[in-house]
Amino acid sequence: MATRDIGALGRLYLARVSGARERLIEFVDTTAPGVAKADKWVLRISTQVGCVIGCRMCDGGIVGWRGNLTAAEIVAQVRRAVRDNPALDARRHPKFKVHFARMGEPTLNDATPRALERLAAEWGGPGLLPAVSTVAPDTPTAAACLEEMRVVKDRLYGGGRFQLQFSVHSTDEAARRRVMRARPWSLERVADFGRRWWRPGDRKVTLNFALSCDQPLDAEAVARTFDAERFLIKIAAVDATRAAEASASARSWRRPPADIAAAAADLRARGFTVILSPSSVEEGTAATLCGQVWSDVLRDEARAGLRAERLERECYxxxxxxxxxxxxxxxxxxxxxxxxxxxxxxxxxxxxxxxxxxxxxxxxxxxxxxxxxxxxxxxxxxxxxxxxxxxxxxxxxxxxxxxxxxxxxxxxxxxxxxxxxxxxxxxxxxxxxxxxxxxxxxxxxxxxxxxxxxxxxxxxxxxxxxxxxxxxxxxxxxxxxxxxxxxxxxxxxxxxxxxxxxxxxxxxxxxxxxxxxxxxxxxxxxxxxx
Structure with a gap:
């Protein structure tokens, strides 16, 4: 339906997908600031129309949920971005990352494993790197999807060509429940699955902590539950999306605050690889960050979603x-x-x-x-x-x-x-x-x-x-x-x-x-x- 060029960072897309009701999604063709797309090419694609999880910092959740995408609709986002970049060869690109992280919870869509198979069939070069971010909802659908993805990874994406990220957000279970409406897996269950997921030569499983001020990160609890051989730690800023501002959970930083710096140092001392992901003014302005929506129509829906949440809290x-x-x-x-x-x-x-x-x-x-x-x-x-x-x-x-x-x-x-x-x-x-x-x-x-x-x-x-x-x-x-x-x-x-x-x-x-x-x-x- 619409695109917006964002200079060196790439292009944003708004698309309509099939269905009896109006269903709109966004996806992003981008790269990291200061990195040439010829060296690293990143697509952030959607797996659902909206999202059912409702993380308090994510605009995709307050838009609401209007269904899952088919495997064909997921792959069509990649195909469109590839078509719009004729100078790049996706099959021979040195690092072509397809991140399932724009709109939706990938594990609540049983088409996600089929989409991963189609990616390998169409663009299965050595640089193809699928990345799936999940909160690990405590549902049979999510559990089955993750198990099926594990099989697909072992069959098609060996040698460290798959990135799995669990968005856990805190070591305190009560704090984790404040972040999202859906009940997530416990940290112990995440650890158990991560150990079964990882094979020698695989990338480490990422534990993502997007930390607001009320979400503690206890290095001792991490070390007690996870092992540094199979897991790495990512600590991210919480950017000022509409949802984050409405829930007072935004916490932007370019240099890590003292508590985050201390937690990172403690985790490194315990043998963990720690990645700090600060706020990016460029990506935030361009609306390419996870949890953002850019199109006017979806921003209007996000505003309506915030109003709807208030009405639902007050409803009799x-x-x-x-x-x-x-x-x-x-x-x-x-x-x-x-x-x-x-x-x-x-x-x-x-x-x-x-x-x-x-x-x-x-x-x-x-x-x-x-x-x-x-x-x-x-x-x-x-x-x-x-x-x-x-x-x-x-x-x-x-x-x-x-x-x-x-x-x-x-x-x-x-x-x-x-x-x-x-x-x-x-x-x-x-x-x-x-x-x-x-x-x-x-x-x-x-x-x-x-x-x-x-x-x-x-x-x-x-x-x-x-x-x-x-x-x-x-x-x-x-x-x-x-x-x-x-x-x-x-x-x-x-x-x-x-x-x-x-x-x-x-x-x-x-x-x-x-x-x-x-x-x-x-x-x-x-x-x-x-």
Whole structure:
């Protein structure tokens, strides 16, 4: 999509990759400051769209995660950079380093080993040096990927032609957990794997410590856990990325601070090779450093990511807390006598209300983090209705021209969802299947579009289960309208959300008292399964 030349340091790329949703990645063609590219050529490539790890100093994590790249998409970044450097021969280059370190956690993508095989097939000269940086997430996927990479390394990259780096960041396990959202391997597990990884003639495994002020590095703990024959130590500055500034974790330096200098000296005295990696003004300005993003669109997404993280911290419910919260809400509304019969599976239909990217996507200005909890409940309902062969319908609130179709809504709300834009789509986890009805509306009630009632009656729906948002606005308005039109209404307490808990609980009370059977989603799922 775009490139930016950065003088002697090379070129930055912004690329779009395939998929149903907009997916953007960056990769970098560069070299070290003051080193000719003919002597050392470095590519920093992406393995994921965004990143799930969320290290507090990395902009790639706050952009969010939108999926893994295929092996072909990983290798395509290298192929593009090679094509743009016709004066260089990648197969004969003395040092052609391909660093899997721009966006994403390589070990959480099972395509990474296949990409390494393709690199060897296309550019497998003596100078090719793949480098993989990982935090070693404590997941089966990461463990399997690392084991497979070990096999690929032994088969294709012997003789010290592979560099593995564990970004451990501290010898204190609690400090390590502060740095990243994902739980990493313990230092002992990293050491055990590193010993099995290393073969005589291999490069030493790098232990990378990007140290903020609250991340201790204990030389004695390193020596107790790792051996200097197989491991080397890299101590890096924490550059002022957007994420690092927001988390107050930035720690830039050109000369090592006293504590870092002392730790380095202690480690060297214990026999370790120690590399100090200071801040680079040139690389920081050019945005070629690990953890940075350069394109305006991804910087905007990074800003949106920071805002989303703040909203998620303040949110009243999440997918993890929804089960306990919904039990509290059901206890609260138990004072209202449950009216009506239970759900009749043969007459039931599901209506998913306004679970759109406009509210679900972390990059949207209208992002509601509580929508994640509603989506989780809605997915369970969706699977159950589809499995039972019962109708599933979706409603989207989206204006084509707010001045014409907005009515009072356009004046009441500062922002409205516009039809035809990506954010007006139903959230990907709930994507409608071919043949399922999708109704557009421009008012609170879905029945403001007369097509909905006609579709429900044609499908034989008499019992209407509702989920979505907002409980007190479009869900409640739709339930009232359905009730007035003769439909029995059912509302999933744990698959609906509002802007705050008071509004949500107030709406559940109103629904339970006046016109709906309110219950957890699993009650309706059980009824459908018989």
């Amino acid at each position: 419910v999440s997918p993890d807390t929804m089960p306990e919260m919904s039990r509290r809400w059901m206890a609260d509304i138990s004072r209202f006598k449950t009216r009506g019969e239970p759900l009749r599976p043969g007459k039931a239909g599901l209506l998913v209300v306004d679970l759109l990217d406009y509210f679900v996507d972390r990059n949207s200005p209208a992002y509601l983090p509580q929508s994640r909890a509603a989506v989780a409940g809605a997915v369970r309902l969706l699977h159950a209705f589809r499995a039972a062969g019962r109708p599933v319908l979706f409603v989207r609130h989206a204006h084509r021209d707010p001045a014409r179709d907005g009515g009072l809504m356009a004046g009441w709300w500062a922002k409205v969802c516009r039809d035809g834009r990506p954010e007006s789509r139903v959230a990907e986890a709930l994507a409608p299947r071919p043949g399922e009805t999708v109704v557009r509306k421009t008012r609170y009630s879905a029945f403001s579009n007369p097509r909905l009632a006609a579709c429900l009656r044609a499908a034989g729906v008499e019992d209407l289960v509702l989920c979505g948002l907002a409980t007190n606005l479009c869900v409640e308005s739709t339930a009232r309208s359905a009730f007035d039109r003769g439909f029995r209404t059912f509302v999933a307490a744990d698959a609906t959300v509002a802007h705050d808990e008071a509004l949500h609980l107030g709406a559940l009370r109103s629904l339970a008292q006046g016109f709906s059977r309110v219950a957890p989603a699993d009650e309706f799922v059980a009824a459908l399964r018989g």
